Amino acid sequence: xxxxxxxxxxxxxxxxxxxxxxxxxxxxxxxxxxxxxxxxxxxxxxxxxxxxxxxxxxxxxxxxxxxxxxxxxxxxxxxxxxxxxxxxxxxxxxxxxxxxxxxxxxxxxxxxxxxxxxxxxxxxxxxxxxxxxxxxxxxxxxxxxxxxxxxxxxxxxxxxxxxxxxxxxxxxxxxxxxxxxxxxxxxxxxxxxxxxxxxxxxxxxxxxxxxxxxxxxxxxxxxxxxxxxxxxxxxxxxxxxxxxxxxxxxxxxxxxxxxxxxxxxxxxxxxxxxxxxxxxxxxx
Amino acid sequence: xxxxxxxxxxxxxxxxxxxxxxxxxxxxxxxxxxxxxxxxxxxxxxxxxxxxxxxxxxxxxxxxxxxxxxxxxxxxxxxxxxxxxxxxxxxxxxxxxxxxxxxxxxxxxxxxxxxxxxxxxxxxxxxxxxxxxxxxxxxxxxxxxxxxxxxxxxxxxxxxxxxxxxxxxxxxxxxxxxxxxxxxxxxxxxxxxxxxxxxxxxxxxxxxxxxxxxxxxxxxxxxxxxxxxxxxxxxxxxxxxxxxxxxxxxxxxxxxxxxxxxxxxxxxxxxxxxxxxxxxxxxxxxxxxxxxxxxxxxxxxxxxxxxxxxxxxxxxxxxxxxxxxxxxxxxxxxxxxxxxxxxxxx
Amino acid sequence: xxxxxxxxxxxxxxxxxxxxxxxxxxxxxxxxxxxxxxxxxxxxxxxxxxxxxxxxxxxxxxxxxxxxxxxxxxxxxxxxxxxxxxxxxxxxxxxxxxxxxxxxxxxxxxxxxxxxxxxxxxxxxxxxxxxxxxxxxxxxxxxxxxxxxxxxxxxxxxxxxxxxxxxxxxxxxxxxxxxxxxxxxxxxxxxxxxxxxxxxxxxxxxxxxxxxxxxxxxxxxxxxxxxxxxxxxxxxxxxxxxxxxxxxxxxxxxxxxxxxxxxxxxxxxxxxxxxxx
Numbered sequence: 047x048x049x050x051x052x053x054x055x056x057x058x059x060x061x062x063x064x065x066x067x068x069x070x071x072x073x074x075x076x077x078x079x080x081x082x083x084x085x086x087x088x089x090x091x092x093x094x095x096x097x098x099x100x101x102x103x104x105x106x107x108x109x110x111x112x113x114x115x116x117x118x119x120x121x122x123x124x125x126x127x128x129x130x131x132x133x134x135x136x137x138x139x140x141x142x143x144x145x146x147x148x149x150x151x152x153x154x155x156x157x158x159x160x161x162x163x164x165x166x167x168x169x170x171x172x173x174x175x176x177x178x179x180x181x182x183x184x185x186x187x188x189x190x191x192x193x194x195x196x197x198x199x200x201x202x203x204x205x206x207x208x209x210x211x212x213x214x215x216x217x218x219x220x221x222x223x224x225x226x227x228x229x230x231x232x233x234x235x236x237x238x239x240x241x242x243x244x245x246x247x248x249x250x251x252x253x254x255x256x257x258x259x260x261x262x263x264x265x266x267x268x269x270x271x272x273x274x275x276x277x278x279x280x281x282x283x284x285x286x287x288x289x290x291x292x293x294x295x296x297x298x299x300x301x302x303x304x305x306x307x308x309x310x311x312x313x314x315x316x317x318x319x320x321x322x323x324x325x326x327x328x329x330x
Numbered sequence: 331x332x333x334x335x336x337x338x339x340x341x342x343x344x345x346x347x348x349x350x351x352x353x354x355x356x357x358x359x360x361x362x363x364x365x366x367x368x369x370x371x372x373x374x375x376x377x378x379x380x381x382x383x384x385x386x387x388x389x390x391x392x393x394x395x396x397x398x399x400x401x402x403x404x405x406x407x408x409x410x411x412x413x414x415x416x417x418x419x420x421x422x423x424x425x426x427x428x429x430x431x432x433x434x435x436x437x438x439x440x441x442x443x444x445x446x447x448x449x450x451x452x453x454x455x456x457x458x459x460x461x462x463x464x465x466x467x468x469x470x471x472x473x474x475x476x477x478x479x480x481x482x483x484x485x486x487x488x489x490x491x492x493x494x495x496x497x498x499x500x501x502x503x504x505x506x507x508x509x510x511x512x513x514x515x516x517x518x519x520x521x522x523x524x525x526x527x528x529x530x531x532x533x534x535x536x537x538x539x540x541x542x543x544x545x546x547x548x549x550x551x552x553x554x555x556x557x558x559x560x561x562x563x564x565x566x567x568x569x570x571x572x573x574x575x576x577x578x579x580x581x582x583x584x585x586x587x588x589x590x591x592x593x594x595x596x597x598x599x600x601x602x603x604x605x606x607x608x609x610x611x612x613x614x615x616x617x618x619x620x621x622x623x624x625x626x627x628x629x630x631x632x633x634x635x636x637x638x639x640x641x642x643x644x645x646x647x648x649x650x651x652x653x654x655x656x657x658x659x660x661x662x663x664x665x666x667x668x669x670x671x672x673x674x675x676x
Numbered sequence: 677x678x679x680x681x682x683x684x685x686x687x688x689x690x691x692x693x694x695x696x697x698x699x700x701x702x703x704x705x706x707x708x709x710x711x712x713x714x715x716x717x718x719x720x721x722x723x724x725x726x727x728x729x730x731x732x733x734x735x736x737x738x739x740x741x742x743x744x745x746x747x748x749x750x751x752x753x754x755x756x757x758x759x760x761x762x763x764x765x766x767x768x769x770x771x772x773x774x775x776x777x778x779x780x781x782x783x784x785x786x787x788x789x790x791x792x793x794x795x796x797x798x799x800x801x802x803x804x805x806x807x808x809x810x811x812x813x814x815x816x817x818x819x820x821x822x823x824x825x826x827x828x829x830x831x832x833x834x835x836x837x838x839x840x841x842x843x844x845x846x847x848x849x850x851x852x853x854x855x856x857x858x859x860x861x862x863x864x865x866x867x868x869x870x871x872x873x874x875x876x877x878x879x880x881x882x883x884x885x886x887x888x889x890x891x892x893x894x895x896x897x898x899x900x901x902x903x904x905x906x907x908x909x910x911x912x913x914x915x916x917x918x919x920x921x922x923x924x925x926x927x928x929x930x931x932x933x934x935x936x937x938x939x940x941x942x943x944x945x946x947x948x949x950x951x952x953x
Contacts, residue, residue, distance in 0.1 A: 056454045063451065067442050070483075081867055088875050095885060096723065099732050105725035149403045150438040155426035156455050244711040251715065255722035264714075323405050326343060327398055 056156065057164055064167040078170040086122065086174055090181075093118065107254035112192075113286040115185040117252055120282040122178030124214045128222075129171035131215075135163050136222045140229045146328025159318050163223060189286065197285075207281050210300070213307040214277035218246065220314035221272070227314075227321035249274040252282070269299075273306040333507065333539050334377035334400065339409035340563075341370040341395055369395040371563035372409060377541070382533050384554035385543040388651045392563040393543040397509045400541070401431045413507060427456060430500040434512035437492060438499065439484045445495040446480040449502060456503040463502065470498040473528055490521030497525070501532070510542040514549055526552045547644050559650060567650065575646050581614045586627065587635035600627055609634075614641070706804040713744045733884040739911060741815040743882050745808070746907040751879065752798060752805075753838045754845035754902040756790065760869075763853030764862045772948060783941055787846060794842070822912030830909060833919055837906040840926050844901055847933035854937060857944030878904020884913070898929040 068075045096103075097111040109117070139162050142148040151161045189197040225242055248268050253275045256265035268275045280303045283296060346364045370392040377383055385393040398404045400411060402418035402425070411418060416425035439448040453463045471477040474494040479487060484495065493513065500508070510529075514522040530553055533540055544550055550557060550571065557574060559567035567574065584601070588594060588609040597603050600623045601615035615623050620638060627633065640646075717740075724737045735743065763786075766772055775782045798805075816825055824831040852869055856862045874880060877899040886894060894900055905922065908914050914922060 052454070052457055056451070059451050059454050063440060063443055063447055066447065067440070070442060077864055084868075084871060088871055092875065092880060095881070098887065099885065100723050100727045102726035103719070104722040107722070107726075147436065147438075149398070149401075149431070149433070149436075152403050152421065153401060153426060153431055154455050155423040158421075161455075240705065240708055244708055247712050247715050251719055251722075255718045257718075257725075258721065261718055261721075264718075325404060327404050 053156075053160065056160075060165050061167050065169055068169050075170050078168075079173040082126075082171060082174050083177060086177055090118070103252065104254040104257070107252065109252050109254065109286075112185045112188040114252070115181055116189065116286040117278065117282040119178040119182035119185065120211065120214075120278050120285075121250060122174050122181065123211050124218065124278055126171050126174035126178065127211075127215045128218050130168050130175070132163060132219050132222060133171075134166050134168050136226045138162075138166065139223070139226045143229050143325070144233075144328070148325060149327055152322070152325075158322065159223070159315065163219070186285070199285075203284060206300075207284050210281035210284065210303060213303055214281065216307045217273055217277050217310045220310035221245070221274070224314040224317040227318045230321040230324050230326075245272065245274055249277050249279075253279045269302075273303075273310065276303045276306050332376035333379040333414055334375070334541075335410075335412045336373055336375040336396075336400075337410045338372045338374060339370055339396070339399060339411050340368070340372045340407050341392075341399060341404065342407045343367045343369060368563050370399065370406075373560070373563075373565050375558065375565065375568070377539060379539055380537045381556060382540045382554045383542070383556045383558060384550040385541060385558050385560055386550065386647060387543075387560035391560045393560050394511050395563075396560065397431065397511050397541065397543060401429070401509055402426070403431075427503060428505055429507040429509065430503070430505040431509040432496055432500045432511065432513055434493065434510075434515040437484070437496065439492070439495060441485050442483055444481045445476075445484055445487075445498075448484070448495075449480075449499060452499055452502050458503055466502055466504060467498070470501055473531065474498060474524070490517045490524075493517060493521070493525065494528075497528070504536075506538055508538055508540045510540065510544075512544055513542070514544065514546055522546065522548065529553055547642075547647070559647075561651060574650065575640050577646075577650075580616055581641055582617055582620050583639050583641050584613045584615050584620065584624065585635075585637040585639075586611050586613070586631075586633055589632040589634055592632045597627075706801045707808075710748065710804075710808050713748070716744050717741050733882060734913070735882060735884070735911075736818075738815045738818065740882070741812070742819070742911060743907055745812055745815070746910055747879055747903045748805070750838060750841060750903050750906040752801075753794075753906075754841040756845050756849045759786065759790065759846070759849040760853035760866050761863070763850060764856035764860075764866075767853075767856040767944075767948075768860060772945070776945060776948070783850060783937060786850065790846060791842075820912040822915045824910040824912070827912075830912060830915075830919075833914075833923065834906055834910045837901070837909055837923065837926065840923075840930060841901050841906060844898060844926065844930050844933065847930065847937045848898065851933055851937045851940055854940035854944055857940070857947060873899055873902060876900070877902040878907065882908075884908075898926075898933070901926050901929065 093114065097114070101110060103109045103114060139148075142151070142162075148162075151158050154161060186197065186199065190199070222242065225239075245268075248264075253265055253269070256262065256268075256275075265275065276299070280300055284300070343366070344364050345367055373392075373396065385396065387393050395404070399406050400413055400418050402421045405419045414425070414428055416422055416428075418425065439445055440451075449463075449467055452458075453460075458466070468477070471480065474497065476491055476494045476498070479491055479495070484492060487495065497513070513529075514525055517525070526549055529540070529542075532538075533553075540553075542549065542554065555570055557567070557569065557571055558565055559574070567577070569577075581602075583604070588611070590609055592609065594606060594608055594611055597606070597611055597613065601613040601619075603611060604614050605612035613623075624636065624638070628636075720737060720740045724732065724740075730736060732740075763782075772782070775785075819825050821827065822830055824834045852866060853862070855865065859865070876883070876894055876897070879902075883891070883894050883900055883904045905914075905926065909919065
């Protein structure tokens with residue numbers, strides 16, 4: 047227990063230091079927040095455009111405009127959390143490997159993965175979290191007024207939703223840190239980062255769009271092998287509950303999401319530790 | 331029981347070659363050439379508690395690699411080492427709490443924040459009780475004269491000031507073993523001197539064990555009684571500084587101040603003239619021949635002052651390095667054998 | 677003349693070598709650029725399935741896919757990564773001085789090096805591109821007779837438009853970068869440009885989808901020529917007088933932006949050297 051308290055204190059110091067640092071560069075902070083927000087608004091505009099041409103996405107999938115906006119706000123929650131807490135650190139990790147600054151982290155009497163993953167927090171990314179909250183609230187209100195099968199919110203749903211959003215963040219984090227750790231063997235590899243971007247691109251839309259002879263295998267791969275589709279889909283479906291007869295499938299998927307989270311975290315930790323044993327440092 | 335024990339420690343890397351030219355680059359897509367670098371080739375060393383040991387060696391000799399192995403930063407290819415009973419590369423938290431590594435020109439403090447924020451982070455990570463932390467911090471910053479700089483962002487400090495902050499950070503948790511990798515590199519003379527003074531004082535007060543690598547002879551001469559020379563991944567010499575001088579320089583330097591009207595002709599017969607600037611001259615004379623030579627000079631010339639000293643340490647070291655880097659490995663082994671064997675120096 | 681050719685050849689060769697030194701990167705990187713299209717293809721498939729009807733904003737489903745594939749080509753010509761930010765950086769770091777002293781024209785040099793870089797890169801990337809288009813050739817069946825697959829005139833117009841979009845994009849982004857002579861924090865401006873360009877150039881979706889007043893706005897600014905316009909030509913959406921008119925419009929934008937860049941450069945340089953050698 048004392049261990050946990052100590053780690054929490056260290057994390058709070060990280061958070062505080064990052065905040066102080068961000069506030070020193072205030073204009074930058076504001077600009078970055080604005081940038082994130084405007085990017086999100088432009089994307090929202092795009093989806094509004096799509097829904098001006100169609101009522102649903104996917105045949106019989108039930109993803110109408112506001113259901114989709116629930117999906118979108120879930121994406122915003124997950125992405126903003128990943129960006130705020132992990133993106134900069136994982137990037138920095140590759141740099142640390144390359145320059146040899148990782149040495150310093152290895153000298154500290156604290157779990158290396160903990161330090162590497164949490165030492166900097168990008169507060170400006172959390173503006174998207176807030177924006178997601180607004181969008182979600184708005185969409186839920188609209189969905190509650192849905193003529194067919196109106197949405198009924200229960201406390202359990204809120205709890206499960208939060209849990210699954212966190213699971214989604216954990217899965218994405220595991221992927222990121224595992225990819226980044228490979229730079230110990232592969233050197234600084236820009237392709238790997240682009241790869242990450244392309245893979246997460248697949249998780250931006252509801253999994254129902256992956257249909258047909260090419261779509262179904264793709265859907266299977268990205269659910270069970272590289273579980274990015276699980277990240278946003280599971281919590282979003284929990285709330286948006288699009289009309290579909292396959293509720294049992296839904297719960298299997300939800301259970302699988304937990305399994306996937308644990309497995310991803312375990313696998314990424316294994317990769318991380320293996321990578322550390324091969325670390326060479328850099329010549330001084 | 332030595333506090334540091336090293337047995338047959340070795341570390342090798344495989345380095346891949348980057349290809350020049352278009353065709354070679356294309357071929358590089360399919361097959362890469364590599365070579366193996368043997369950074370450390372099996373060293374044996376014992377260090378007792380409270381010793382202040384210097385690692386000397388040419389660039390690429392393996393000094394820094396050895397320190398990194400002892401810090402647990404990298405894993406060895408083979409061999410064994412114990413520091414305070416721990417195996418360093420296991421990276422146990424218990425071990426990491428008891429030692430510190432400082433690397434010159436590498437900064438671990440947060441760049442944009444004042445040093446005291448980084449110190450606070452240190453306190454949390456090492457779980458130093460608040461009062462002990464404040465006491466140690468004040469003591470260290472006082473000794474290094476940087477207390478007034480605690481609230482300034484690290485990026486605004488000069489190189490010397492930053493190094494002092496790094497040292498402070500490293501010693502906040504009162505480590506029992508300290509590894510220093512070129513701590514004074516790039517600093518001006520005054521800063522170097524201050525840091526040397528500090529290290530000397532601190533080591534004497536706390537009786538901690540320090541391993542230092544440096545290129546600066548002044549650091550070594552001022553601080554360490556025991557010198558370990560590493561070249562090409564192996565220990566070539568382990569003994570005292572005076573041992574090196576005795577072992578590797580056959581000469582003494584005789585500086586003569588002649589009377590103004592004295593002619594300086596014909597000095598070459600007494601020894602190698604390294605410098606001649608009337609009325610001064612410097613001669614390199616074989617050790618054994620010094621009394622004889624001096625007598626002869628004084629008999630034939632009018633001399634106002636004489637100084638006989640050892641050649642600069644750098645010269646002795648340079649001779650040692652060039653000898654071990656050359657083909658003549660048996661010779662260096664022979665030289666080593668005539669000096670104190672490794673591990674037995676007190 | 678031969679001296680310039682040799683310089684070009686050297687630049688080309690160096691660019692290529694630079695690309696190939698990063699062994700893992702190159703082969704995969706080019707193919708991976710097509711990955712985001714896969715998501716788009718599935719998205720539109722899902723949308724069309726839900727709608728049922730044949731066309732959306734005048735495009736069939738296959739035409740949507742063809743559209744996205746072709747924007748990869750038009751983007752290949754018009755993307756200028758790091759051009760504007762590179763210019764601002766050079767201004768900020770004082771590297772511009774080099775161009776004041778030496779008889780080298782900054783804009784000319786940058787243009788040539790961009791050209792060389794693109795030739796170098798795409799002469800090797802043409803492989804993966806060709807592969808993808810071959811695999812997806814089914815989407816290009818059943819295009820209207822005005823499309824480039826059936827009409828040589830359209831094909832020629834397509835190529836002309838592509839070449840013009842390269843020049844247009846160059847002058848547009850260099851003008852933006854040259855603003856750095858007056859305003860140091862151009863990065864915010866660049867971000868805004870990038871945002872608008874991403875959504876309003878046709879990169880994300882065919883501009884035909886936009887309602888008024890957005891259609892009017894998009895027609896008034898040159899961004900559509902960066903991604904949308906050449907593709908629209910290829911797919912046969914632009915014919916006759918409309919085609920000729922818009923090509924002329926594209927050309928006029930080039931002239932305007934080239935002029936603006938020139939003026940910005942001269943005045944900027946004058947202002948810069950006024951700041952004390």
